[in-house]
Amino acid sequence: MxxxxxxxxxxxxxxxxxxxxxxxxxxxxxxxxxxxxxxxxxxxxxxxxxxxxxxxxxxxxxxxxxxxxxxxxxxxxxxxxxxxxxxxxxxxxxxxxxxxxxxxxxxxxxxxxxxxxxxxxxxxxxxxxxxxxxxxxxxxxxxxxxxxxxxxxxxxxxxxxAGSGQAAKICNNMLLGATMVATCEAFAMAKKLGLDLRTFYDISSKASGQSWSMTSYCPVPGVGPETPADRDYEGGFAAALMLKDLRLALEAAQSVDAYTPMGAEAEALYARFAEALGGGHKDFSGIIRMIDDSWTPPAA
The missing domain is CATH 3.40.50.720 (NAD(P)-binding Rossmann-like Domain)
Structure with missing residues (x-):
């Protein structure tokens, strides 16, 4: 020991x-x-x-x-x-x-x-x-x-x-941040198109739209395995920390002249959610509330 x-x-x-x-x-x-x-x-x-x-x-x-x-x-x-x-x-x-x-x-x-x-x-x-x-x-x-x-x-x-661990982490979290935004957009659009959200989850989680953000960290309460969405977006990975990681990713991208348009858009969206709208303390999946501000949990 x-x-x-x-x-x-x-x-x-x-x-x-x-x-x-x-x-x-x-x-x-x-x-x-x-x-x-x-x-x-x-x-x-x-x-x-x-x-x-x-x-x-x-x-x-x-x-x-x-x-x-x-x-x-x-x-x-x-x-x-x-x-x-x-x-x-x-x-x-x-x-x-x-x-x-x-x-x-x-x-x-x-x-x-x-x-x-x-x-x-x-x-x-x-x-x-x-x-x-x-x-x-x-x-x-x-x-x-x-x-x-x-x-x-x-x-x-x-x-x-040296530094490769940090490089891997910020690349991973840039991917996660952008994927979560896309997942939230898809659920918001599915709701407006009249789809049952559990049914959409059952379909997309087994189809080509499947991702970790969908199947392991679903941003919709009452759908899929338990996630911070089921606890009013508390107790997870704070949006302010996701924003920090996205900014680190953009800084690294600029240092090596990497083109990261999706990463940049994710950073801008999380900046609005965390800073302009005061969502920094909420789990990062709570950005669905900004993407669809009419959001209500599905019926039990």
């Missing part, structure tokens, strides 16, 4: 740290939120008074932070040069590719092995230990990180060199 420093105990990090503790590791946790620290303690972690204290004798460091600027600050002030050089560093945040590559480069220059390992699956998967990790870094760093990441997920995939 390993001594693991875990920094960042939000909606995703809290469940991930708990799964490492459940697996028998000594997890020393740090977060700026007292409530998050109390929850981590209740689930088997010990608290650290600072990030520096958390990493002091760690064999592994896991971070789950909001944005690239936070990752840069934590690694450059509290991890690199503070954790033992023998520790494997794993940043599971979703950030821009450039920052991921830069921080892995700085860690490597200081003698550390580090990977970028963003996740897919959402809060439920973080709690259940069924996340998918997309990992960037050297073969050696990946080999060291994989066993620990596997205790928090169902799949750990080496995407390539």
């Amino acid at each position: 390993a001594r693991i420093a875990f920094i960042g105990l939000g909606n995703m990090g809290g469940g991930m740290a708990a799964n490492l503790a459940k697996a028998g590791h000594e997890v020393r946790a740090f977060d700026l939120s007292e409530d998050a620290l109390l929850r981590a303690e209740a689930r088997g972690a010990s608290r650290a008074a600072s990030a520096e204290e958390a990493v002091a004798d760690a064999e592994a460091v896991v971070t789950m932070l909001p944005a690239g600027k936070h990752v840069r600050q934590v690694y450059e002030t509290s991890v690199i040069g503070k954790a033992p050089a023998s520790a494997i560093l794993m940043d599971c945040s979703t950030i821009d590719v450039a920052t991921a590559r830069d921080e892995i480069g700085k860690a490597g220059a200081a003698g550390y092995a580090m990977v970028d390992a963003p996740v897919s699956g959402g809060i439920a998967a973080a709690e259940g230990g069924t996340l998918t990790f997309m990992v960037g870094g050297s073969e050696e760093a990946f080999a060291r990180a994989e066993p620990l990441l596997a205790q928090m997920g169902k799949a750990v995939i080496h995407a390539g060199a």
Whole structure:
């Protein structure tokens, strides 16, 4: 079992740290939120008074932070040069590719092995230990990180060199954001055309229009397996976070001159839903309410 420093105990990090503790590791946790620290303690972690204290004798460091600027600050002030050089560093945040590559480069220059390992699956998967990790870094760093990441997920995939995990994540979420918008449009149009929505689901989920947004995360309440749509679009992947990921995708696309018209349109739609209409705290599938503002759930 390993001594693991875990920094960042939000909606995703809290469940991930708990799964490492459940697996028998000594997890020393740090977060700026007292409530998050109390929850981590209740689930088997010990608290650290600072990030520096958390990493002091760690064999592994896991971070789950909001944005690239936070990752840069934590690694450059509290991890690199503070954790033992023998520790494997794993940043599971979703950030821009450039920052991921830069921080892995700085860690490597200081003698550390580090990977970028963003996740897919959402809060439920973080709690259940069924996340998918997309990992960037050297073969050696990946080999060291994989066993620990596997205790928090169902799949750990080496995407390539430093920053490749972030590249895979933002490409995936650009696809997800655009697909969800198209799924919402199709349901809204089906309703206006007089189709029974459960019948449309039964057809499209088995036809060429099938997608994860349709069959696993249907944006219509009462149709298909339970999703945030059945909880008034609460408790899922916030639209504000989808917007963040879409903006990261557009930034990356511009950096390599990639043409992404659907990604750009999805970003514009989520910006309107999350910012202009105040839907940022709702699950991203709640954008169906903007696409069809006359929406009402189907009859029970």
